[in-house]
Amino acid sequence: MANLTNLTSFNPPIPIPPIAPNFAFCDRAYGVGLSQGDAIFLADTLPHGTFPVPYTVNQDLSSPDSYDLPYETHRRDVAITITVAGVADVDSILLVPNEIRGMAAYIVQNCLEQGRGGGFITKGIQGLVDYVTDPTSDLDAHPYPSSTAFITVLLGQPDTAFSSPGDYDPSLAYFLLHTELVAMDMVEPQYLDIIGERMLQYTAQAARMTRLGNVAWWDTPEVGSNETEAAPLRMTNAAMHNVSTSRRRSRDRSRLVY
Structure with missing residues (x-):
């Protein structure tokens, strides 16, 4: 394994902003x-x-x-x-x-x-x-x-x-909800129901997820739960949100302390 550390010189990195859809x-x-x-x-x-x-x-x-x-x-x-x-x-x-x-x-x-x-x-x-x-x-x-x-x-x-914010931060569910909202204007009419269902799913997931929690954006909300039933009422606001472990892998963690 290569060493991730390079202390030969102090050369602060230049900030690189995300290019959409990254955020x-x-x-x-x-x-x-x-x-x-x-x-x-x-x-x-x-x-x-x-x-x-x-x-x-x-x-x-x-x-x-x-x-x-x-x-x-x-x-x-x-x-x-x-x-x-x-x-x-x-x-x-x-x-x-x-x-x-x-x-x-x-x-x-x-x-x-x-x-x-x-x-x-x-x-x-x-x-x-x-x-x-x-x-x-x-x-x-x-x-x-x-x-x-x-x-x-x-x-x-x-x-x-x-x-693991890429899995468990609710901003990911809001981000995916937004991507489905954009897709709604791009898919063929016969697929609108599918995209709509995904929007509801991500809306419900965002409501279930908590920052630093353990509910992933890909988990399936329980059918008939209060969150799922309330999802349509929250969809409009959530869709406009401006913030663009079923298969979790067990791995050794590389850790360096300074």
Whole structure:
């Protein structure tokens, strides 16, 4: 396994904002009063590189040329975590190290410097969007295709490091609800009912999910539950929300402390 740390020089990364449909989300639940200096220091310890390299999810396939995920590093009260999110079961994923560094720096700039607490940012979420807005996809079939796996970089307190926001933060359910709303204007008329049902499902899921909780956006709401029945009443407001473990994998966690 390659060492994720590079302390030969202090070269703060340049913030890289998400390109839609990827998004960043800030919330004080992930940390309050976090040190910007410690956060930038940790972002700089992440690997340097301008070409894609494998980040290994399946520890059995680790090699000297790959980095292991999930990964967490922290310094005092600040932690940075890199995780793979979604229902897909993947062995590895290709990433550009400097982009990951820039994603962490963007959360520092967009969340910490704005007094909005910690937060996370996504990368590679287009594959998931394509899948859940395709009316012929079976959203009850797990795992999803490998193309739907995406990366989240979380900056927060150490006790929130492995909260897996790409799976459990309600902002994901709101985001997917919005993607279905957009799809409603693009699909053929015979598929409108399918897209509408998915909108109701994500609305109900958003109501069930809690930040730092354990309900995933892909879980199926109980039919006939109060949340499912109330979903249509909340759909309009939820659809306009501006925030764009059935197959959870057990993996060794790489941890470095500074």
